[in-house]
Amino acid sequence: MASRYIISVDFGGTKILAALIDSKNHIISRVKIASDVDKGREYLIESIADSVKKILKEQALKKNRIKAVCMGVPGTVNPSTGLIGVAPNLRIKNFNIKRALEKKIGIPVLIENDVNLAGLGIMNFEVDQSVKNALVVFIGTGIGGALFFDGKLYRGSSFYAGEIGHMLINHEGSLLVKGRKSTFESLASRTAIVKEIKRELSKKKRSFLYSYRSPKKILKSKVLAEAVKKKDPLAVKYVSYASEIIGTVLGSIATLLNIDTIILGGGVIEAMGGFMLPIIKTSFKEAVLKEPGKFVKIKTTKLGDDAALFGGIALAHEFLE
Numbered sequence: 001m002a003s004r005y006i007i008s009v010d011f012g013g014t015k016i017l018a019a020l021i022d023s024k025n026h027i028i029s030r031v032k033i034a035s036d037v038d039k040g041r042e043y044l045i046e047s048i049a050d051s052v053k054k055i056l057k058e059q060a061l062k063k064n065r066i067k068a069v070c071m072g073v074p075g076t077v078n079p080s081t082g083l084i085g086v087a088p089n090l091r092i093k094n095f096n097i098k099r100a101l102e103k104k105i106g107i108p109v110l111i112e113n114d115v116n117l118a119g120l121g122i123m124n125f126e127v128d129q130s131v132k133n134a135l136v137v138f139i140g141t142g143i144g145g146a147l148f149f150d151g152k153l154y155r156g157s158s159f160y161a162g163e164i165g166h167m168l169i170n171h172e173g174s175l176l177v178k179g180r181k182s183t184f185e186s187l188a189s190r191t192a193i194v195k196e197i198k199r200e201l202s203k204k205k206r207s208f209l210y211s212y213r214s215p216k217k218i219l220k221s222k223v224l225a226e227a228v229k230k231k232d233p234l235a236v237k238y239v240s241y242a243s244e245i246i247g248t249v250l251g252s253i254a255t256l257l258n259i260d261t262i263i264l265g266g267g268v269i270e271a272m273g274g275f276m277l278p279i280i281k282t283s284f285k286e287a288v289l290k291e292p293g294k295f296v297k298i299k300t301t302k303l304g305d306d307a308a309l310f311g312g313i314a315l316a317h318e319f320l321e
Contacts, residue, residue, distance in 0.1 A: 005061070007052055007107075008312030009071040010114065010305060011044075013037050013089040013141075018051040019309045020059060025125070027309060031055050041092050041100075049104040066107050068320060070312030072114035073097065074144070076159050079112050079319065085159065089142070110315050114138075114308060115162060116153055119146030121310035122263055122301050123153075133259040136301075137164065138266035139246065140221070143185040147257075165189070167249065184249050188242040190268045194219045196238045208232040221271035228275050242268075243276040247283025254296050255289045265301040273300045 005028070010017040016035050020028040031051045035044055052069055056062070075087025082098020084090075098109045112120070119136035127134070129151075136146040143165035147154040154161050165185030186192055201213035208227045212219045227235035250262055269276065281298055288296070301307055 004065055004067040006067050006312055006316050007055055007069045008309040009048060009051065009069060010117070010308040011035070011048060011071050011073055012114070013074065016047055016051050017305055017309070018048075018055055019306075019312075020055050020061075021309065021313060025310070025313055027306070029055060029059055031058075037090050041090070041095060044090065044092075045097070045100050045104060048101060052105050052107070063106050068108045068110050068316050069101070069105065070110045070112070070117070070315045071097075071101075072117035072308045072311065073111055074114045074142075076163075077111050077113050078159050079110060079155075079315070082109065082111055084111075108320075110312075110319050112311070112315050113144070113146070113159070113162070115144035116146045116155070117311035117315065118265060118301075118303075118307035119148065119162075119263075119311065120153060120314040121303060121307040121312075122265070123148055123151065124314045125310045126301060126303055126307070127261065127263070131261045133257065134261040134263060135164075135250070135253060135257070135259050136263045136265065137246075137250070139189060139264065139268040140266040141189060141191055143189050143266075164249070164253065169245065169249065184245070188245040188249075190221055190224070193224065193238045193242050193268075196241075197234050200234050205234060207234045209234060221267040224268075225271035225275075228272055239272060239276065240279055243279035244283045246276070247280040247285075248287040250280070250298070251284040251287025251293065254284070255287075255292055258292045258295075260295055260297065262296060262298045263301050264298070265304070265307060269300055270304055 006021050008019050008021055016033050018031045022028055031054045033051050035047050073084055073087055074089050076085035082096050084092050084095045084097050086093045098111055101109045115138045122136055132151055134148045138144050145162040145164040147162050167184045169182050169184055169187055197209060201210060208230050224235055228239055
């Protein structure tokens with residue numbers, strides 16, 4: 001029988017990255033297109049379908065050669081039913097994306113939370129079998145996590161496991177920042193770092209980043225990394241602060257769960273991991289209990305965006321074989 005492929009899709013609020021993967025787990029081709037949540041869920045479904053059709057056309061493949069489209073979604077999803085419970089960044093709630101996409105493309109669709117999918121890729125294609133109990137954390141626009149116990153993904157009783165970005169953090173003696181509860185994500189994500197830097201820039205503070213003072217101008221991780229490299233005081237201050245919070249939160253989680261490995265990824269870590277990791281490890285050591293802490297290895301993923309793509313292979317194995 002002719003070899004069959006999967007198409008892995010990493011679906012976010014600003015981009016759709018799709019890849020064709022063969023039966024030997026090789027990425028054959030990639031397609032990256034912009035997505036726009038402001039245009040509604042029907043437009044997003046159409047965009048995902050377009051990325052799949054583009055791959056099929058480029059590779060001259062018929063639909064029956066594709067075993068499944070495996071997709072990561074930034075939200076709470078039920079991989080068995082295909083239902084998105086809530087995906088705030090996509091402005092989607094209680095929507096069966098599996099059913100909607102299958103109607104568009106005529107190929108079986110599997111879905112998973114985006115960080116869970118990346119975690120599956122890391123656990124199956126990057127780390128060795130000595131890693132049993134692990135936490136995968138992706139730090140970017142927001143913060144998400146994936147939990148693995150005895151090498152298996154833990155999804156939780158209602159598919160919310162790993163949502164560490166929403167943990168409340170006691171920030172400077174209060175759980176409130178300007179009337180809003182401070183979460184891990186609101187204090188240590190790229191969004192949080194940029195917000196604080198722009199607040200300082202609005203006061204006309206001198207900085208390498210001064211041209212980004214407009215609220216409308218997007219300050220991405222690569223530019224932050226350049227500013228840190230140039231030792232810009234604002235960038236160094238707030239990236240360091242975020243790193244301290246990350247280390248402290250991870251230390252508390254490691255004390256609770258007695259995990260053996262923490263793997264960090266996401267745009268912020270990809271861009272600034274070399275600067276952040278020593279600070280994270282120091283704060284982690286200060287926060288974690290000594291006994292569980294001494295067993296934990298903290299590392300960064302080398303797979304980058306490919307983590308979620310490879311995760312699609314593991315998802316297909318779980319639900320189709």
